[in-house]
Amino acid sequence: MEFRQALEKTLEKLMEEDQKICILDADLSKPNGTAPLYQKFPDRCFDVGIQEANMIGVAAGLAAYGFKPIALSFAPFATRRVCDQIAVSVSYAKQNVKIIGTDPGITAELNGGTHMSFEDIAVLRSIPDMTIYDAVDANQLAQALPQIMAYEKCVYIRMPRKLSYSVFDDQYQFKLFKADVITKGNDITLLASGIMVYEALKAVQILQEANISVELISVNTIKPLDEETILQSVKKTNHVVTCENHNVIGGLYSAVCELLSSKYPVKVDAIGIKDRFGQVGKYDDLLKEYQLTKDDICQAVKNNLNK
Protein backbone atom coordinates (compact mmCIF):
# COMPACT_ATOMS: atom_id res chain seq x y z
CA MET A 1 0.00 0.00 0.00
CA GLU A 2 1.22 3.52 -0.80
CA PHE A 3 1.90 5.81 2.13
CA ARG A 4 -0.81 8.22 0.98
CA GLN A 5 -3.40 5.46 0.77
CA ALA A 6 -2.62 4.53 4.36
CA LEU A 7 -2.88 8.21 5.23
CA GLU A 8 -6.30 8.64 3.67
CA LYS A 9 -7.74 5.42 5.10
CA THR A 10 -6.45 6.15 8.58
CA LEU A 11 -7.58 9.77 8.56
CA GLU A 12 -11.04 8.70 7.40
CA LYS A 13 -11.36 6.40 10.39
CA LEU A 14 -9.98 8.99 12.80
CA MET A 15 -12.30 11.72 11.48
CA GLU A 16 -15.29 9.42 11.87
CA GLU A 17 -14.34 8.77 15.48
CA ASP A 18 -13.37 12.32 16.42
CA GLN A 19 -15.48 15.26 15.26
CA LYS A 20 -12.74 17.69 16.25
CA ILE A 21 -10.25 16.57 13.61
CA CYS A 22 -9.95 18.93 10.63
CA ILE A 23 -7.87 18.73 7.46
CA LEU A 24 -6.18 21.71 5.82
CA ASP A 25 -4.60 21.56 2.39
CA ALA A 26 -2.84 24.13 0.25
CA ASP A 27 -3.98 23.00 -3.20
CA LEU A 28 -2.37 19.58 -2.85
CA SER A 29 -5.27 17.46 -1.62
CA LYS A 30 -5.22 15.36 -4.77
CA PRO A 31 -1.48 14.57 -4.81
CA ASN A 32 -1.41 14.04 -1.05
CA GLY A 33 -4.41 11.71 -1.05
CA THR A 34 -6.73 13.72 1.20
CA ALA A 35 -9.14 14.69 -1.60
CA PRO A 36 -11.64 11.86 -0.88
CA LEU A 37 -12.02 13.16 2.68
CA TYR A 38 -13.61 16.35 1.28
CA GLN A 39 -16.56 14.27 0.08
CA LYS A 40 -16.99 12.51 3.40
CA PHE A 41 -16.32 15.42 5.75
CA PRO A 42 -17.07 18.60 3.77
CA ASP A 43 -17.40 20.74 6.91
CA ARG A 44 -14.03 19.75 8.35
CA CYS A 45 -11.82 19.85 5.27
CA PHE A 46 -10.37 23.16 4.15
CA ASP A 47 -8.43 23.75 0.98
CA VAL A 48 -7.06 27.27 1.50
CA GLY A 49 -5.42 27.37 -1.89
CA ILE A 50 -1.78 28.12 -2.49
CA GLN A 51 -1.08 29.96 0.76
CA GLU A 52 0.82 27.81 3.23
CA ALA A 53 1.49 30.59 5.75
CA ASN A 54 -2.21 31.30 6.08
CA MET A 55 -2.93 27.56 6.28
CA ILE A 56 -0.72 27.22 9.36
CA GLY A 57 -2.28 30.30 10.98
CA VAL A 58 -5.83 29.11 10.26
CA ALA A 59 -4.86 25.74 11.76
CA ALA A 60 -3.58 27.50 14.88
CA GLY A 61 -6.85 29.43 15.16
CA LEU A 62 -8.87 26.22 14.84
CA ALA A 63 -6.68 24.63 17.51
CA ALA A 64 -7.14 27.62 19.82
CA TYR A 65 -10.86 26.86 19.57
CA GLY A 66 -10.38 23.22 20.55
CA PHE A 67 -10.30 21.62 17.13
CA LYS A 68 -7.51 19.22 16.06
CA PRO A 69 -6.24 20.44 12.70
CA ILE A 70 -3.85 18.60 10.40
CA ALA A 71 -2.12 20.79 7.81
CA LEU A 72 -0.52 19.18 4.77
CA SER A 73 1.76 20.20 1.96
CA PHE A 74 4.89 19.03 0.23
CA ALA A 75 7.65 18.84 2.86
CA PRO A 76 9.53 22.05 1.95
CA PHE A 77 6.35 24.12 1.86
CA ALA A 78 5.01 22.60 5.10
CA THR A 79 8.24 23.46 6.94
CA ARG A 80 10.90 25.87 5.68
CA ARG A 81 8.35 28.09 3.95
CA VAL A 82 6.27 28.44 7.13
CA CYS A 83 8.94 28.10 9.75
CA ASP A 84 8.00 31.30 11.58
CA GLN A 85 4.28 30.51 11.48
CA ILE A 86 5.00 27.13 13.05
CA ALA A 87 7.41 28.62 15.59
CA VAL A 88 5.12 31.44 16.75
CA SER A 89 1.47 30.69 15.97
CA VAL A 90 1.77 26.97 16.69
CA SER A 91 4.67 26.04 18.97
CA TYR A 92 5.20 29.19 21.02
CA ALA A 93 1.43 29.62 21.30
CA LYS A 94 1.19 25.95 22.40
CA GLN A 95 -1.39 25.03 19.77
CA ASN A 96 -2.19 21.43 18.96
CA VAL A 97 -1.53 21.45 15.22
CA LYS A 98 -0.26 18.46 13.29
CA ILE A 99 1.83 19.10 10.19
CA ILE A 100 2.36 16.58 7.42
CA GLY A 101 5.14 17.15 4.90
CA THR A 102 5.00 14.78 1.96
CA ASP A 103 7.70 13.68 -0.44
CA PRO A 104 10.63 14.59 1.77
CA GLY A 105 14.17 14.53 0.41
CA ILE A 106 14.80 12.45 -2.69
CA THR A 107 11.22 11.17 -2.78
CA ALA A 108 10.32 14.48 -4.44
CA GLU A 109 11.97 12.87 -7.50
CA LEU A 110 10.97 14.69 -10.69
CA ASN A 111 9.80 17.82 -8.86
CA GLY A 112 13.48 18.47 -8.40
CA GLY A 113 15.60 20.88 -6.38
CA THR A 114 12.93 23.46 -5.49
CA HIS A 115 10.71 20.77 -4.00
CA MET A 116 13.43 18.54 -2.55
CA SER A 117 13.65 19.21 1.17
CA PHE A 118 16.89 18.13 2.73
CA GLU A 119 16.49 20.70 5.51
CA ASP A 120 12.93 20.29 6.84
CA ILE A 121 14.00 18.34 9.93
CA ALA A 122 16.82 20.79 10.66
CA VAL A 123 14.45 23.74 10.36
CA LEU A 124 11.92 22.33 12.80
CA ARG A 125 14.21 20.44 15.17
CA SER A 126 15.44 23.59 16.90
CA ILE A 127 11.90 24.71 17.74
CA PRO A 128 11.16 23.75 21.36
CA ASP A 129 8.54 21.09 22.07
CA MET A 130 8.45 19.92 18.46
CA THR A 131 8.12 16.22 17.71
CA ILE A 132 9.49 14.99 14.39
CA TYR A 133 8.36 11.64 13.05
CA ASP A 134 9.83 10.21 9.84
CA ALA A 135 7.50 7.45 8.60
CA VAL A 136 9.16 4.16 7.65
CA ASP A 137 6.34 2.39 5.82
CA ALA A 138 2.58 2.56 5.30
CA ASN A 139 1.87 0.03 8.04
CA GLN A 140 3.82 2.06 10.56
CA LEU A 141 2.20 5.32 9.41
CA ALA A 142 -1.28 3.84 9.89
CA GLN A 143 -0.38 2.88 13.44
CA ALA A 144 1.40 6.13 14.19
CA LEU A 145 -1.37 8.53 13.17
CA PRO A 146 -3.87 7.63 15.94
CA GLN A 147 -1.12 7.90 18.56
CA ILE A 148 0.04 11.21 17.15
CA MET A 149 -3.51 12.58 17.14
CA ALA A 150 -3.90 11.53 20.77
CA TYR A 151 -0.75 13.48 21.66
CA GLU A 152 -1.80 17.08 22.23
CA LYS A 153 1.23 18.95 20.93
CA CYS A 154 2.65 19.85 17.55
CA VAL A 155 4.05 16.90 15.59
CA TYR A 156 5.69 17.05 12.19
CA ILE A 157 5.01 13.93 10.15
CA ARG A 158 7.39 13.34 7.27
CA MET A 159 6.18 10.84 4.69
CA PRO A 160 6.65 9.87 1.05
CA ARG A 161 3.44 9.75 -1.00
CA LYS A 162 3.80 6.95 -3.48
CA LEU A 163 6.32 4.41 -2.23
CA SER A 164 4.78 1.12 -1.22
CA TYR A 165 7.53 -1.14 0.12
CA SER A 166 7.10 -2.87 3.49
CA VAL A 167 9.57 -2.98 6.35
CA PHE A 168 7.26 -4.05 9.14
CA ASP A 169 4.98 -7.10 9.14
CA ASP A 170 1.48 -7.52 10.55
CA GLN A 171 2.83 -8.34 14.00
CA TYR A 172 4.56 -4.99 14.28
CA GLN A 173 3.39 -2.63 16.99
CA PHE A 174 4.40 1.03 16.80
CA LYS A 175 4.91 2.99 19.96
CA LEU A 176 5.25 6.77 19.65
CA PHE A 177 8.68 8.06 20.75
CA LYS A 178 10.18 4.52 20.73
CA ALA A 179 12.80 3.38 18.27
CA ASP A 180 12.52 -0.15 16.86
CA VAL A 181 15.37 -2.63 16.95
CA ILE A 182 14.85 -4.36 13.61
CA THR A 183 17.86 -6.68 13.61
CA LYS A 184 19.94 -7.58 16.64
CA GLY A 185 23.72 -7.43 16.25
CA ASN A 186 26.97 -6.92 18.12
CA ASP A 187 29.50 -5.32 15.76
CA ILE A 188 27.89 -2.01 14.82
CA THR A 189 24.76 0.05 15.41
CA LEU A 190 23.06 1.27 12.25
CA LEU A 191 20.62 4.06 13.03
CA ALA A 192 18.24 4.76 10.16
CA SER A 193 15.16 6.94 9.69
CA GLY A 194 12.32 7.14 7.16
CA ILE A 195 12.93 5.53 3.78
CA MET A 196 16.54 4.80 4.72
CA VAL A 197 15.37 2.03 7.06
CA TYR A 198 14.39 0.04 3.99
CA GLU A 199 17.76 0.66 2.34
CA ALA A 200 19.61 -0.12 5.56
CA LEU A 201 17.74 -3.41 5.94
CA LYS A 202 19.01 -4.47 2.52
CA ALA A 203 22.55 -3.52 3.58
CA VAL A 204 22.25 -5.56 6.79
CA GLN A 205 21.56 -8.69 4.75
CA ILE A 206 24.66 -8.12 2.62
CA LEU A 207 26.79 -7.42 5.68
CA GLN A 208 25.58 -10.58 7.37
CA GLU A 209 27.11 -12.57 4.52
CA ALA A 210 30.41 -10.79 5.27
CA ASN A 211 30.05 -11.88 8.90
CA ILE A 212 29.34 -8.39 10.15
CA SER A 213 26.68 -8.42 12.81
CA VAL A 214 24.58 -5.25 12.54
CA GLU A 215 22.07 -3.92 15.02
CA LEU A 216 19.67 -1.98 12.84
CA ILE A 217 17.51 0.49 14.69
CA SER A 218 14.67 2.41 13.11
CA VAL A 219 14.77 5.85 14.69
CA ASN A 220 11.13 6.79 14.21
CA THR A 221 11.18 10.12 15.99
CA ILE A 222 14.27 12.19 15.30
CA LYS A 223 12.95 14.44 18.04
CA PRO A 224 12.66 13.32 20.74
CA LEU A 225 15.30 10.64 20.23
CA ASP A 226 14.75 7.35 21.99
CA GLU A 227 17.98 7.82 23.90
CA GLU A 228 17.62 4.64 25.92
CA THR A 229 17.39 2.30 22.95
CA ILE A 230 20.21 4.06 21.10
CA LEU A 231 22.58 4.18 24.07
CA GLN A 232 21.90 0.58 24.99
CA SER A 233 22.92 -0.52 21.53
CA VAL A 234 25.94 1.76 21.14
CA LYS A 235 27.32 0.75 24.53
CA LYS A 236 27.29 -2.79 23.21
CA THR A 237 28.75 -2.16 19.73
CA ASN A 238 30.86 1.00 20.15
CA HIS A 239 30.39 1.68 16.45
CA VAL A 240 27.71 3.84 14.82
CA VAL A 241 26.56 4.77 11.33
CA THR A 242 23.47 6.91 10.74
CA CYS A 243 21.35 6.80 7.56
CA GLU A 244 18.95 9.57 6.60
CA ASN A 245 17.16 11.06 3.60
CA HIS A 246 18.09 14.58 4.75
CA ASN A 247 21.07 16.87 5.05
CA VAL A 248 23.55 15.44 7.55
CA ILE A 249 23.55 18.94 9.05
CA GLY A 250 20.64 19.26 11.43
CA GLY A 251 19.02 15.88 10.96
CA LEU A 252 19.46 12.38 12.39
CA TYR A 253 23.27 12.44 12.25
CA SER A 254 23.36 15.72 14.16
CA ALA A 255 20.81 14.54 16.71
CA VAL A 256 22.73 11.30 17.32
CA CYS A 257 26.06 13.14 17.59
CA GLU A 258 24.54 15.57 20.07
CA LEU A 259 23.39 12.64 22.19
CA LEU A 260 26.54 10.54 22.00
CA SER A 261 29.04 13.38 22.39
CA SER A 262 27.70 14.02 25.87
CA LYS A 263 26.58 10.58 26.99
CA TYR A 264 28.83 8.05 25.25
CA PRO A 265 31.39 9.52 22.82
CA VAL A 266 32.18 7.27 19.88
CA LYS A 267 32.97 7.94 16.25
CA VAL A 268 29.79 8.32 14.21
CA ASP A 269 29.72 8.11 10.41
CA ALA A 270 26.90 9.38 8.26
CA ILE A 271 24.97 8.26 5.24
CA GLY A 272 22.89 11.21 4.14
CA ILE A 273 22.90 14.32 1.98
CA LYS A 274 26.29 15.96 2.39
CA ASP A 275 25.16 19.58 2.40
CA ARG A 276 23.88 19.68 -1.16
CA PHE A 277 20.73 20.85 -2.91
CA GLY A 278 18.28 18.53 -4.61
CA GLN A 279 17.77 17.93 -8.32
CA VAL A 280 15.41 16.12 -10.64
CA GLY A 281 15.84 12.38 -10.90
CA LYS A 282 14.18 9.03 -10.43
CA TYR A 283 14.36 7.50 -6.97
CA ASP A 284 17.10 4.98 -7.76
CA ASP A 285 19.21 7.54 -9.59
CA LEU A 286 18.95 9.92 -6.65
CA LEU A 287 19.88 7.19 -4.17
CA LYS A 288 23.06 6.70 -6.18
CA GLU A 289 23.73 10.41 -6.72
CA TYR A 290 23.59 11.16 -3.00
CA GLN A 291 25.31 7.92 -1.99
CA LEU A 292 22.36 6.52 -0.11
CA THR A 293 22.31 2.99 -1.62
CA LYS A 294 22.68 -0.27 0.25
CA ASP A 295 26.22 -0.52 -1.15
CA ASP A 296 27.08 2.93 0.18
CA ILE A 297 25.74 1.88 3.58
CA CYS A 298 27.80 -1.33 3.50
CA GLN A 299 30.93 0.65 2.65
CA ALA A 300 30.28 3.17 5.45
CA VAL A 301 29.85 0.31 7.93
CA LYS A 302 33.08 -1.34 6.80
CA ASN A 303 34.95 1.96 6.96
CA ASN A 304 33.67 2.60 10.45
CA LEU A 305 34.84 -0.87 11.50
CA ASN A 306 38.16 -0.44 9.63
CA LYS A 307 37.40 -3.51 7.56
Place this chain on the structure above:
Amino acid sequence: MDMQKIAKEIRGLTLRCVASVGQGHLGGSMSIVDVLTVLYYKQMNVDVKNPKMIARDRLVLSKGHAGPALYATLCHKGYISLEELLTLNKFKTNLPSHCDMNKTPGIDMTTGSLGQGISCAVGMAIASKLAKDQAYIYCIIGDGESQEGQVWEASMYASQKQLDNFILFLDNNNMQIDNYTSKINSLINPKLKWESFGFFVQSIDGNNIEEIDQAITKAKQNKGCPSMIILNTIKGKGVSFIEEAGVSNHSMPITTEQLAKALEELK
Protein backbone atom coordinates in the same frame (compact mmCIF):
# COMPACT_ATOMS: atom_id res chain seq x y z
CA MET B 1 -21.77 54.25 30.56
CA ASP B 2 -19.39 57.05 29.68
CA MET B 3 -17.06 55.39 27.19
CA GLN B 4 -15.20 58.66 26.56
CA LYS B 5 -14.24 58.68 30.22
CA ILE B 6 -13.33 54.98 30.16
CA ALA B 7 -11.14 55.50 27.09
CA LYS B 8 -9.29 58.30 28.89
CA GLU B 9 -8.78 56.06 31.91
CA ILE B 10 -7.49 53.24 29.69
CA ARG B 11 -5.11 55.70 28.03
CA GLY B 12 -3.87 56.64 31.48
CA LEU B 13 -3.39 52.98 32.39
CA THR B 14 -1.57 52.36 29.10
CA LEU B 15 0.85 55.16 29.92
CA ARG B 16 1.38 53.89 33.45
CA CYS B 17 1.95 50.37 32.11
CA VAL B 18 4.65 51.53 29.69
CA ALA B 19 6.12 54.04 32.15
CA SER B 20 6.58 51.22 34.66
CA VAL B 21 9.36 49.91 32.44
CA GLY B 22 10.36 53.32 31.05
CA GLN B 23 9.94 52.62 27.34
CA GLY B 24 7.54 50.86 25.03
CA HIS B 25 5.21 50.81 22.07
CA LEU B 26 3.27 53.91 23.00
CA GLY B 27 2.18 55.18 19.58
CA GLY B 28 0.37 52.13 18.27
CA SER B 29 -1.05 51.38 21.70
CA MET B 30 -2.64 54.79 22.16
CA SER B 31 -4.11 54.77 18.65
CA ILE B 32 -6.29 51.70 19.33
CA VAL B 33 -7.58 52.53 22.83
CA ASP B 34 -10.91 53.78 21.51
CA VAL B 35 -11.73 50.60 19.59
CA LEU B 36 -10.64 48.47 22.57
CA THR B 37 -12.94 50.51 24.81
CA VAL B 38 -15.95 49.99 22.57
CA LEU B 39 -15.19 46.30 22.14
CA TYR B 40 -14.69 45.43 25.80
CA TYR B 41 -17.28 47.81 27.28
CA LYS B 42 -20.05 47.52 24.73
CA GLN B 43 -19.74 45.11 21.86
CA MET B 44 -17.93 41.95 22.95
CA ASN B 45 -19.59 39.06 24.72
CA VAL B 46 -16.93 38.29 27.31
CA ASP B 47 -16.96 37.39 30.99
CA VAL B 48 -14.22 38.78 33.17
CA LYS B 49 -14.88 36.03 35.73
CA ASN B 50 -14.48 33.37 33.06
CA PRO B 51 -11.84 34.52 30.55
CA LYS B 52 -11.97 31.18 28.70
CA MET B 53 -15.77 31.13 28.47
CA ILE B 54 -16.94 28.90 25.64
CA ALA B 55 -18.66 30.82 22.85
CA ARG B 56 -17.20 34.13 23.99
CA ASP B 57 -16.35 36.71 21.39
CA ARG B 58 -12.61 36.84 20.79
CA LEU B 59 -10.11 39.51 19.89
CA VAL B 60 -6.86 38.75 18.14
CA LEU B 61 -4.54 41.72 18.42
CA SER B 62 -2.53 40.85 15.34
CA LYS B 63 -0.40 43.96 15.83
CA GLY B 64 0.77 42.29 19.01
CA HIS B 65 3.22 45.05 19.94
CA ALA B 66 0.24 47.15 21.04
CA GLY B 67 -0.13 44.76 23.96
CA PRO B 68 0.10 47.55 26.58
CA ALA B 69 -3.20 49.06 25.36
CA LEU B 70 -4.91 45.69 25.58
CA TYR B 71 -3.39 44.97 29.00
CA ALA B 72 -4.64 48.37 30.19
CA THR B 73 -8.12 47.56 28.88
CA LEU B 74 -8.09 44.13 30.54
CA CYS B 75 -6.89 45.78 33.75
CA HIS B 76 -9.65 48.39 33.62
CA LYS B 77 -12.14 45.58 33.05
CA GLY B 78 -10.79 43.55 35.97
CA TYR B 79 -8.93 40.68 34.27
CA ILE B 80 -5.62 41.76 35.75
CA SER B 81 -4.74 43.88 38.77
CA LEU B 82 -3.17 47.32 38.64
CA GLU B 83 -0.18 45.86 40.43
CA GLU B 84 0.26 43.30 37.65
CA LEU B 85 -0.27 45.93 34.92
CA LEU B 86 2.88 47.64 36.18
CA THR B 87 5.01 44.53 35.58
CA LEU B 88 5.26 45.03 31.79
CA ASN B 89 8.43 43.39 30.47
CA LYS B 90 9.79 42.76 33.92
CA PHE B 91 11.69 39.46 34.17
CA LYS B 92 9.15 36.56 34.50
CA THR B 93 6.19 38.90 33.96
CA ASN B 94 2.83 37.71 32.65
CA LEU B 95 2.70 40.83 30.49
CA PRO B 96 5.33 40.55 27.76
CA SER B 97 5.65 43.36 25.21
CA HIS B 98 3.82 41.21 22.66
CA CYS B 99 0.58 39.39 23.54
CA ASP B 100 0.82 35.86 24.92
CA MET B 101 -2.37 33.80 25.35
CA ASN B 102 -0.61 31.40 27.71
CA LYS B 103 0.46 34.10 30.12
CA THR B 104 -2.23 36.77 30.34
CA PRO B 105 -5.90 36.12 31.23
CA GLY B 106 -8.16 37.58 28.55
CA ILE B 107 -5.63 37.35 25.72
CA ASP B 108 -7.12 35.14 23.01
CA MET B 109 -4.08 34.60 20.77
CA THR B 110 -0.33 34.86 20.94
CA THR B 111 0.81 37.49 18.44
CA GLY B 112 3.81 39.61 17.62
CA SER B 113 5.20 38.18 14.42
CA LEU B 114 3.25 40.48 12.13
CA GLY B 115 0.75 39.06 9.68
CA GLN B 116 0.14 35.88 11.62
CA GLY B 117 -2.64 36.91 13.98
CA ILE B 118 -5.10 37.61 11.19
CA SER B 119 -4.78 34.02 9.93
CA CYS B 120 -5.37 32.70 13.44
CA ALA B 121 -8.45 34.92 13.72
CA VAL B 122 -9.75 33.55 10.42
CA GLY B 123 -9.20 30.04 11.80
CA MET B 124 -11.20 31.00 14.90
CA ALA B 125 -14.01 32.45 12.79
CA ILE B 126 -14.17 29.17 10.87
CA ALA B 127 -14.09 27.27 14.16
CA SER B 128 -16.94 29.37 15.53
CA LYS B 129 -19.04 28.55 12.46
CA LEU B 130 -18.21 24.84 12.91
CA ALA B 131 -19.13 25.03 16.59
CA LYS B 132 -22.28 27.03 15.69
CA ASP B 133 -21.72 29.17 18.78
CA GLN B 134 -22.74 32.55 17.26
CA ALA B 135 -19.51 34.22 18.41
CA TYR B 136 -17.87 37.17 16.70
CA ILE B 137 -14.15 37.12 16.07
CA TYR B 138 -12.48 40.52 16.05
CA CYS B 139 -8.98 41.19 14.81
CA ILE B 140 -6.87 44.36 14.76
CA ILE B 141 -4.11 44.69 12.19
CA GLY B 142 -1.79 47.62 11.57
CA ASP B 143 -1.33 49.51 8.33
CA GLY B 144 2.38 48.77 8.47
CA GLU B 145 1.54 45.15 9.23
CA SER B 146 -0.49 45.04 6.03
CA GLN B 147 2.78 45.03 4.11
CA GLU B 148 3.00 41.37 5.14
CA GLY B 149 1.69 39.06 2.42
CA GLN B 150 -0.02 36.83 4.95
CA VAL B 151 -2.55 39.62 5.66
CA TRP B 152 -3.76 39.28 2.09
CA GLU B 153 -3.73 35.49 2.14
CA ALA B 154 -5.94 35.58 5.22
CA SER B 155 -8.21 38.27 3.76
CA MET B 156 -8.74 36.24 0.59
CA TYR B 157 -9.67 33.18 2.56
CA ALA B 158 -11.97 35.00 5.01
CA SER B 159 -13.87 36.25 2.01
CA GLN B 160 -13.86 32.85 0.30
CA LYS B 161 -15.40 31.30 3.42
CA GLN B 162 -17.95 34.15 3.70
CA LEU B 163 -17.02 34.71 7.32
CA ASP B 164 -19.60 37.29 8.37
CA ASN B 165 -18.67 36.61 12.00
CA PHE B 166 -15.19 38.01 11.28
CA ILE B 167 -14.75 41.74 11.93
CA LEU B 168 -11.33 43.09 11.01
CA PHE B 169 -9.99 46.51 12.03
CA LEU B 170 -7.16 48.35 10.32
CA ASP B 171 -5.32 50.76 12.63
CA ASN B 172 -4.62 53.18 9.82
CA ASN B 173 -2.24 55.58 11.58
CA ASN B 174 0.11 56.00 8.59
CA MET B 175 3.26 55.35 10.57
CA GLN B 176 5.71 52.53 11.04
CA ILE B 177 9.14 52.25 12.62
CA ASP B 178 11.21 53.61 9.77
CA ASN B 179 8.94 56.36 8.44
CA TYR B 180 5.43 57.24 7.34
CA THR B 181 3.79 54.13 5.92
CA SER B 182 3.01 56.06 2.74
CA LYS B 183 6.73 56.74 2.29
CA ILE B 184 7.84 53.13 2.87
CA ASN B 185 5.30 50.90 1.15
CA SER B 186 1.86 52.42 0.93
CA LEU B 187 -1.54 50.75 1.17
CA ILE B 188 -2.65 53.63 -1.12
CA ASN B 189 -6.37 52.94 -0.79
CA PRO B 190 -7.18 50.32 1.83
CA LYS B 191 -10.93 50.75 1.33
CA LEU B 192 -10.71 49.82 -2.33
CA LYS B 193 -8.26 47.02 -1.56
CA TRP B 194 -10.44 45.27 1.00
CA GLU B 195 -13.60 45.91 -1.03
CA SER B 196 -11.95 44.19 -3.95
CA PHE B 197 -11.12 41.31 -1.62
CA GLY B 198 -14.85 40.91 -0.94
CA PHE B 199 -15.16 42.64 2.43
CA PHE B 200 -17.91 44.97 3.62
CA VAL B 201 -15.72 48.01 4.30
CA GLN B 202 -16.40 51.04 6.48
CA SER B 203 -13.86 53.82 6.85
CA ILE B 204 -14.29 55.93 9.98
CA ASP B 205 -12.58 58.19 12.47
CA GLY B 206 -10.88 55.48 14.46
CA ASN B 207 -10.54 57.66 17.53
CA ASN B 208 -14.24 58.49 17.67
CA ILE B 209 -16.09 56.24 20.11
CA GLU B 210 -19.53 56.77 18.58
CA GLU B 211 -18.41 56.13 15.04
CA ILE B 212 -16.62 52.95 16.12
CA ASP B 213 -19.67 51.72 18.01
CA GLN B 214 -21.99 52.36 15.08
CA ALA B 215 -19.61 50.74 12.61
CA ILE B 216 -19.34 47.55 14.70
CA THR B 217 -23.12 47.36 15.05
CA LYS B 218 -23.43 47.72 11.27
CA ALA B 219 -20.72 45.11 10.69
CA LYS B 220 -22.60 42.65 12.90
CA GLN B 221 -25.72 43.16 10.79
CA ASN B 222 -23.79 42.48 7.61
CA LYS B 223 -24.33 38.96 6.26
CA GLY B 224 -22.48 36.79 3.77
CA CYS B 225 -19.03 38.37 3.86
CA PRO B 226 -16.42 39.51 6.38
CA SER B 227 -16.19 43.11 7.55
CA MET B 228 -13.32 45.56 7.52
CA ILE B 229 -13.51 48.70 9.62
CA ILE B 230 -10.74 51.10 8.69
CA LEU B 231 -9.87 53.08 11.79
CA ASN B 232 -8.28 56.30 10.63
CA THR B 233 -6.31 57.02 13.75
CA ILE B 234 -3.59 59.22 15.15
CA LYS B 235 -0.58 57.31 16.37
CA GLY B 236 -0.05 58.24 20.00
CA LYS B 237 -3.59 59.69 20.25
CA GLY B 238 -4.52 61.55 23.40
CA VAL B 239 -1.20 62.87 24.68
CA SER B 240 0.44 65.80 22.92
CA PHE B 241 4.09 64.93 23.45
CA ILE B 242 3.55 61.42 22.11
CA GLU B 243 1.51 62.61 19.12
CA GLU B 244 4.14 65.25 18.40
CA ALA B 245 6.92 62.66 18.43
CA GLY B 246 5.42 61.42 15.16
CA VAL B 247 7.18 58.46 13.63
CA SER B 248 9.46 58.25 16.66
CA ASN B 249 6.55 57.29 18.90
CA HIS B 250 6.46 53.69 17.71
CA SER B 251 8.59 52.75 20.69
CA MET B 252 9.63 55.64 22.87
CA PRO B 253 10.74 56.40 26.41
CA ILE B 254 8.44 57.94 28.98
CA THR B 255 9.79 59.45 32.19
CA THR B 256 7.98 59.82 35.52
CA GLU B 257 7.66 63.56 34.85
CA GLN B 258 6.24 62.98 31.38
CA LEU B 259 3.79 60.46 32.81
CA ALA B 260 2.54 62.93 35.42
CA LYS B 261 2.13 65.61 32.76
CA ALA B 262 0.38 63.22 30.38
CA LEU B 263 -2.02 62.00 33.06
CA GLU B 264 -2.85 65.64 33.83
CA GLU B 265 -3.53 66.25 30.14
CA LEU B 266 -5.91 63.28 30.03
CA LYS B 267 -8.06 64.62 32.89
